[in-house]
Amino acid sequence: xxxxxxxxxxxxxxSSRALVFDRRGRARGAARQEFPQYFPQPGWVExxxxxxxxxxxxxxxxxxxxxGLTARDLAAIGLTNQRETTLLWDRxxxxxxxxxxxxxxxxxxxxxxxxxxxxxxxxxRARTGLLLDPYFSGTKLAWLLDRLPGARxxxxxxxxxxGTVDSWLLWKLTAGRVHATDISNASRxxxxxxxxxxxxxxxxxxxxxxxxVLPTVRSSSEVYGxxxxxxxxxxxxxxxxxxxxxxxxxxQGCFRPGLAKNTYxxxxxxxxxxxxxxxxxxxxxxxxxxxxLGASGPIEYALEGSVFVGGAVxxxxxxxxxxxxxxxxxxxxxxxxxxxxxxxxxxxxxxxxAPHWDPAARGMLIGLTRGSTAGHVARAALESIAYQSADxxxxxxxxxxxxxxxxxxxxxxxxxxxxxxxxxxxxxxxxVRPRTSExxxxxxxxxxxxxxGYWRDQAxxxxxxxxxxxxxxxxxxxxxxxxRRDWQRAVERSKAWASA
Numbered sequence: 448x449x450x451x452x453x454x455x456x457x458x459x460x461x462s463s464r465a466l467v468f469d470r471r472g473r474a475r476g477a478a479r480q481e482f483p484q485y486f487p488q489p490g491w492v493e494x495x496x497x498x499x500x501x502x503x504x505x506x507x508x509x510x511x512x513x514x515g516l517t518a519r520d521l522a523a524i525g526l527t528n529q530r531e532t533t534l535l536w537d538r539x540x541x542x543x544x545x546x547x548x549x550x551x552x553x554x555x556x557x558x559x560x561x562x563x564x565x566x567x568x569x570x571x572r573a574r575t576g577l578l579l580d581p582y583f584s585g586t587k588l589a590w591l592l593d594r595l596p597g598a599r600x601x602x603x604x605x606x607x608x609x610g611t612v613d614s615w616l617l618w619k620l621t622a623g624r625v626h627a628t629d630i631s632n633a634s635r636x637x638x639x640x641x642x643x644x645x646x647x648x649x650x651x652x653x654x655x656x657x658x659x660v661l662p663t664v665r666s667s668s669e670v671y672g673x674x675x676x677x678x679x680x681x682x683x684x685x686x687x688x689x690x691x692x693x694x695x696x697x698x699q700g701c702f703r704p705g706l707a708k709n710t711y712x713x714x715x716x717x718x719x720x721x722x723x724x725x726x727x728x729x730x731x732x733x734x735x736x737x738x739x740l741g742a743s744g745p746i747e748y749a750l751e752g753s754v755f756v757g758g759a760v761x762x763x764x765x766x767x768x769x770x771x772x773x774x775x776x777x778x779x780x781x782x783x784x785x786x787x788x789x790x791x792x793x794x795x796x797x798x799x800x801a802p803h804w805d806p807a808a809r810g811m812l813i814g815l816t817r818g819s820t821a822g823h824v825a826r827a828a829l830e831s832i833a834y835q836s837a838d839x840x841x842x843x844x845x846x847x848x849x850x851x852x853x854x855x856x857x858x859x860x861x862x863x864x865x866x867x868x869x870x871x872x873x874x875x876x877x878x879v880r881p882r883t884s885e886x887x888x889x890x891x892x893x894x895x896x897x898x899x900g901y902w903r904d905q906a907x908x909x910x911x912x913x914x915x916x917x918x919x920x921x922x923x924x925x926x927x928x929x930x931r932r933d934w935q936r937a938v939e940r941s942k943a944w945a946s947a
Contacts, residue, residue, distance in 0.1 A: 453896050454511065454521050454683070455888035456503055458528045458612055459691065460549065460713040461762070463502035465510035466885055468892040470901070472911040474885055476516075478509035485546065490553035490797060490945075493546035496534055499612060500619045504677055511680070518680045523670075523899045524620075525687035525891030527694035528612040530635045533587035535598070535660075536615070538608050541623055544595055547612070548587045551714075551755060551797045555586035556806045562586075567653055574650060575634070576641050576725060576734025578804055582753070584611055585637030589654045602660035609660045611636070613688050620685055622675035628662040629688035630746065634736035639664065641725050641734065644746055667693070667738040668894040687894030691887050692716040693737050696749060698890030699855045699881065700912035702905050707843070707851055709836055710887065711860035714800070715757035717839045719750045719847060726750055730842035731802045740897065750846060752801035752839030756794040756810075758860045760828045763796070770821050778863050781829050783822035787930075789814040791937040792827040799942070800835075802842040807946040813937050832860060833870040834934045840874060853877045857886040864918075872922035873931065882915040 452475065457464040461484065467476040482498040507524075511517070531550035536543045548554070559579045562568065568579045577583055588609050592599040601607050610618065614628045633639040633646075638656065640647040646661055665671060667689045674680045689697065692710055696718045699708040704722035709715060718737070725734045725748045737749040756763075761777050764770045771777055791814050798806035812824065844850060854870075856878050861867055871878040883889055896902045 452520055453523055453892040455525045455892040456507055457888040458503050460529045463506050465506035466888045467510050467514045476510045476514035478506040480506050492549040492551040494549055496543040496547050503616055518683050521683045522901045523684045523686040523895040525895030526613055527689055527691050527887050527891035530690040531584050532612050533584045534610050534615045535591050536608050545591055553581045553797050553806050555581040555590050558586050574640050574647055575637055577637055580804055581806055583637045585654050588656055603657040605659040607660050610662055614662045619676045620674050621672040625672040626662045627665050627671055629667045630664055630739045631667055631690045631693040631736050633664045666742050668740045668898045669742055670898055686898035687891050689894055692718055694890030695857055695887040697893055698886035700909045708855040711757050711858035713759045715754035715836050717752045719843050721748045721750055723747055728846045730846055731804050732842055732846055750843055752843055754835040755797050755800045757832050760794040764828055777825050778865055780822055781826040784826055787826045788823040790819055790823040790827040791934055792831045793937050793941040794831050795941045801839050805942050808942045809944040811941040829866050833873050837873045851876055853879050855879050867918045871918040871920050872927055875920050878918040879914055880916045882913045
């Protein structure tokens with residue numbers, strides 16, 4: 448094949464990135480651009496849809512230019528994205544009707560509570576594998592259709608298009624020719640039936656969402672269309688799409704049941720491959736679709752635990768408190784103290800995710816004394832990321848009935864060696880950081896490459912994965928148990944705060 452590279456577009460919660468990968472899975476060029484976050488009311492989080500597209504477009508062009516390539520050098524484009532974030536736009540004009548409602552947004556908490564009181568949660572749980580929580584897209588879409596004048600009527604007439612970020616970017620990339628989503632993103636909407644892989648009419652009726660507004664559900668690895676919306680890349684096939692956490696699972700080579708990864712980004716997301724069988728959680732974890740390879744391939748599943756605030760707690764120290772001027776400074780600040788000094792930070796800024804699922808929880812800093820310093824707060828913030836992940840892993844192991852031998856880690860926060868060591872100490876298993884840190888983008892590239900024959904199969908891809916650094920437990924077990932107990936006491940005090 449003459450075309451030697453895959454372009455991966457990774458549209459995240461705080462930034463958009465583009466990376467060019469070669470046949471050995473190495474990043475040869477990259478570009479990144481942050482965009483604004485909007486918080487119009489307490490618990491509300493929004494993005495400007497134009498920012499999502501423009502930063503994606505610019506970084507795509509920048510990454511290709513950095514490597515001196517043209518469209519003729521690209522075999523395919525893979526796309527991965529922040530999940531659950533909800534957009535609604537006019538099919539004729541392509542103009543959004545409202546800001547994008549971000550996955551962190553909690554404005555639909557009252558609607559979720561109303562649906563629970565009407566006894567609908569068992570239905571949603573059984574058919575989607577998800578909980579009735581504001582995190583997911585379905586109630587966000589219902590909220591938009593309720594609040595925007597005439598929106599539900601226009602949606603039923605087929606005049607409007609709903610999409611998660613992948614659908615929006617695919618629409619823009621193809622200049623409005625393709626309105627589709629992949630099955631992994633669709634499984635995060637509260638509207639997809641896990642077993643059929645299609646929209647569920649009963650759930651749509653409960654949410655009062657007309658099917659006409661929804662995108663077509665496609666596999667995670669196939670040619671969806673070709674680029675028209677970026678002239679310099681015109682004609683390149685878009686051939687792989689997956690939600691960011693499923694893409695990271697694929698990029699980490701977790702193709703077999705029992706393999707797990709944790710991504711440390713704005714939030715933290717721990718996924719365990721469960722194969723072709725959806726595992727029902729007893730500990731409030733999510734059953735989700737991992738991927739489907741090709742239109743006729745089997746659906747593969749995962750168990751997932753979601754931590755809403757992971758690396759975002761570092762951004763809060765930077766932007767909210769001004770304790771650091773750059774995110775990378777936190778490791779040095781935390782290293783100024785020998786331990787957390789009894790200080791715990793529960794970053795429940797938008798409620799608690801798995802395994803607690805309390806939208807009324809709020810952030811809390813506890814254990815302060817006159818001797819507490821900025822270093823203690825920084826250390827408590829870093830440790831909160833590891834505590835939350837450990838809580839999820841405990842629940843996951845109980846559900847799956849197994850003990851993990853290792854945890855594969857990725858995401859921006861994994862460059863912090865102290866955090867990774869603390870995570871291993873808490874979990875009592877090795878934390879394995881791969882040589883390639885950009886596993887989310889790499890997973891999207893792998894999915895696209897498989898669809899066009901750039902890589903032969905998953906075995907060839909698995910052989911490209913290699914270990915960068917292994918962090919093994921070394922702190923005393925008794926000390927870790929004491930910290931876990933104190934952390935859990937702090938979490939209990941943060942719960943139901945907003946409803947008091």
